[in-house]
Amino acid sequence: MHPELAAQLTVDGLLLGGVFALAALGLNVIFGVTRIVNLAHGEIIVLAALCAAVVFQRFGITPIELLPAEFIAGALLGAILERLVFRRLPPDPAGAETTSLLLAFGVAYFIVGFSLAVFTGDFRSVAYLTSSWQLGPISVGQSRFVAFVAALAIAGALAVLLRSTALGRGLRAASQNVEGARACGIDIGRMRTISFALGSGVAAAAGGLVSMIYAVNPDSGSQLTLLAFSVVALGGLGSYAGTLIGAAILGVAVSFGGFLGSAQIGQLIPYVIFIAVLLFRPSGILGKSAT
Amino acid sequence: MRDLRVSYGEFAALQGVSLDVESGEIVAIVGANGAGKSTLLKAIAGLVPARAGTIAFDGRRCDGCSPRTLVERGIAMTLEGRQLFPEMTIEDNLLAGAEIRRGRGRAKANLAAIYDRLSVLRERRHQLAGTLSGGEQQMVAIGRSLMSEPALLLLDEPSLGLAPRIVGRIFEWVRDINRAGTTVVIVEQNIAASLALASRAYVLAEGRVVMAGIAADIARDEGVRVAYLGGAAP
Ligand SMILES: Nc1ncnc2c1ncn2[C@@H]1O[C@H](COP(=O)(O)OP(=O)(O)OP(=O)(O)O)[C@@H](O)[C@H]1O
Ligand SMILES: [Mg+2]
Numbered sequence: 001m002h003p004e005l006a007a008q009l010t011v012d013g014l015l016l017g018g019v020f021a022l023a024a025l026g027l028n029v030i031f032g033v034t035r036i037v038n039l040a041h042g043e044i045i046v047l048a049a050l051c052a053a054v055v056f057q058r059f060g061i062t063p064i065e066l067l068p069a070e071f072i073a074g075a076l077l078g079a080i081l082e083r084l085v086f087r088r089l090p091p092d093p094a095g096a097e098t099t100s101l102l103l104a105f106g107v108a109y110f111i112v113g114f115s116l117a118v119f120t121g122d123f124r125s126v127a128y129l130t131s132s133w134q135l136g137p138i139s140v141g142q143s144r145f146v147a148f149v150a151a152l153a154i155a156g157a158l159a160v161l162l163r164s165t166a167l168g169r170g171l172r173a174a175s176q177n178v179e180g181a182r183a184c185g186i187d188i189g190r191m192r193t194i195s196f197a198l199g200s201g202v203a204a205a206a207g208g209l210v211s212m213i214y215a216v217n218p219d220s221g222s223q224l225t226l227l228a229f230s231v232v233a234l235g236g237l238g239s240y241a242g243t244l245i246g247a248a249i250l251g252v253a254v255s256f257g258g259f260l261g262s263a264q265i266g267q268l269i270p271y272v273i274f275i276a277v278l279l280f281r282p283s284g285i286l287g288k289s290a291t
Numbered sequence: 292m293r294d295l296r297v298s299y300g301e302f303a304a305l306q307g308v309s310l311d312v313e314s315g316e317i318v319a320i321v322g323a324n325g326a327g328k329s330t331l332l333k334a335i336a337g338l339v340p341a342r343a344g345t346i347a348f349d350g351r352r353c354d355g356c357s358p359r360t361l362v363e364r365g366i367a368m369t370l371e372g373r374q375l376f377p378e379m380t381i382e383d384n385l386l387a388g389a390e391i392r393r394g395r396g397r398a399k400a401n402l403a404a405i406y407d408r409l410s411v412l413r414e415r416r417h418q419l420a421g422t423l424s425g426g427e428q429q430m431v432a433i434g435r436s437l438m439s440e441p442a443l444l445l446l447d448e449p450s451l452g453l454a455p456r457i458v459g460r461i462f463e464w465v466r467d468i469n470r471a472g473t474t475v476v477i478v479e480q481n482i483a484a485s486l487a488l489a490s491r492a493y494v495l496a497e498g499r500v501v502m503a504g505i506a507a508d509i510a511r512d513e514g515v516r517v518a519y520l521g522g523a524a525p
Contacts, residue, residue, distance in 0.1 A: 166390060173376045173387045180374035182338055184435065185362030185391040238378075 004137040009255045015144040017244075017251030018151035019209045023224060024231035024243050025155055026202035029162075030078075032175035032238050033195035035097070036086055039104035042225030043111035044200050048074060048207025049216045050115060053124035056211075062128050063208040064150060071154075074204020075197040081107060082196035087189070108221060115218035125215035147209040154205050158198070159240060171195060175238070223267065230274040236283055295344035295354075297327075297334050304330040306498040307344070312443070317465075317475040319485040319506055322495035328478040329371050331495065332445045335476070336368035337361045348443065363393050365442035369449065371478075373432040377421030381412055384420045384431050388438030398438065405434040408464065426457035433461070437468065444468065446477040450484065462488055486510040 023045055030038050048070050052063040063070075085107060089096045129142035162168035173181040174191040182188055210216065210224070231250050235242030250270060258266025297305040304327045312318050320328050333339045335346060337358040346354040353361060367388070375384050385405060389398040406413035409430050415423070420431055429449055436444055446465065450458040462484055469475045479485035486492055486506040494502040494515055502515055509515055 166386075169379070169383055169387055170390055172379055172383070173390075176376040176378055177374050179338070179370060180376060181387070182358045183336065183362075183368045183370050183374065184387050185359040185439065186387070187357070187359050 013252030013255030017248040018148035021247030022206040023228040026199040030199035040108035043221035045207035048204035049211040052211040075201030078196040078200025123215040143212040230270040319489035319492040367436035367441035368445040371447040375420040382416040388435035
């Protein structure tokens with residue numbers, strides 16, 4: 001392959017990786033605190049992307065301007081889902097895992113049905129910042145670049161929240177040792193609600209950015225869920241740096257796969273990586289190896 | 292505490308336990324493995340629900356309260372096996388103990404007081420708790436409980452798995468915590484040491500109090516040791 005082409009595909013992939021990382025971080029926050037694998041994550045991303053597309057079309061509000069509203073709406077949806085649905089899981093931790101998976105599956109399908117009713121099955125995206133910058137031999141799509149920068153900014157804000165605030169400390173404590181956190185007077189139920197709100201808010205923000213890169217319809221959710229899972233699988237559960245690196249790897253892989261094969265083959269790559277990592281390196285590329 | 296009963300499913304771990312702790316005391320609770328000692332402390336801290344019975348603290352009923360409410364009211368528990376947050380720094384572990392209103396305003400001062408007492412923790416305050424030795428972890432666990440400025444400190448097996456020298460330091464610290472005004476209830480496998488520390492003691496067996504009295508008397512009582520504490524000489 002021509003080195004300039006390789007460089008172009010790498011840049012494209014890395015830019016994609018920013019949004020992938022954001023999607024995965026939301027999933028990670030929820031799983032960390034609740035141990036619930038939220039299969040409806042991609043559907044929330046898609047719902048947000050569809051909203052962004054319609055709002056842009058109707059009112060001319062750009063996805064970037066819409067980000068705060070997307071985050072808040074996503075956070076509300078997440079909090080409601082936790083309170084209304086996931087909180088009602090049986091307390092038995094062994095049974096809860098399977099039940100929560102099925103429950104999340106049901107929620108995902110509910111959102112798909114809802115989105116189909118509201119947005120129809122049309123593919124939508126936002127035609128915003130459609131031109132590119134030319135940096136020597138490499139062209140950088142403006143929308144991809146802006147989405148990338150916004151994704152990193154949100155990921156950075158999330159990192160600061162988790163690392164340096166009392167709330168973040170409570171969330172981390174709850175995810176690392178429930179009994180220890182309870183003994184400190186940390187309200188686990190509240191932390192679970194907040195983790196769902198935060199994770200879903202971040203997912204919705206990612207959805208807004210997705211609308212600038214991909215055309216999606218209500219059925220695209222499961223692909224995005226799997227994308228987020230692949231990133232988490234690559235980077236290791238609960239690892240912040242791992243998520244960023246996993247997202248970069250996946251973005252580049254998708255970009256190369258899409259060029260070398262076809263768009264369809266590009267879409268297969270996350271599945272292949274997901275399965276391969278689970279089979280050969282279940283703790284993730286950067287994760288501690290299972291003992 | 293009056294006639295407290297706690298069950299895990301069908302299994303009755305506490306079958307009517309009554310005990311009194313006076314303000315300012317150190318009370319030891321001893322008993323064989325599985326006697327229900329941890330369950331007793333957890334019930335006081337609100338970490339397991341009581342099926343029956345009452346608990347009062349400072350003259351007010353406190354059974355049925357959430358752990359959070361109880362920490363706010365001044366009951367803190369250091370759990371068996373430390374239960375730290377392994378991927379958080381020492382300092383974040385300690386600060387997690389001041390997440391509630393009680394003690395939050397004085398978190399800095401309380402942190403400094405803990406570091407002054409245990410300089411090894413100050414040196415390593417940015418180190419992850421999971422990488423500490425057992426003794427250091429126990430110090431962090433007790434320090435975390437102190438961050439909420441408890442009036443009543445519940446200690447579950449602080450000497451578990453530690454070298455005698457470290458145990459000595461920790462017990463010395465507990466005595467000083469008590470002298471500074473905190474009431475202490477301590478559960479221990481290290482019976483001789485905890486009975487030496489405590490003024491009074493309760494012996495627990497199969498979810499019941501089988502003996503109560505002055506710690507020194509129980510320590511001397513050969514019959515108790517043989518019957519309930521596994522017979523090991525102190
Ligand atoms: N979560 C639980 N579910 C079911 N049974 C439990 C649970 N926790 C404790 N038990 C049972 O209750 C009994 C009392 O347990 P507890 O932990 O209070 O004993 P202990 O006196 O602290 O013992 P040890 O000295 O081993 O710490 C034991 O028989 C134990 O098996
Ligand atoms: Mg115990």
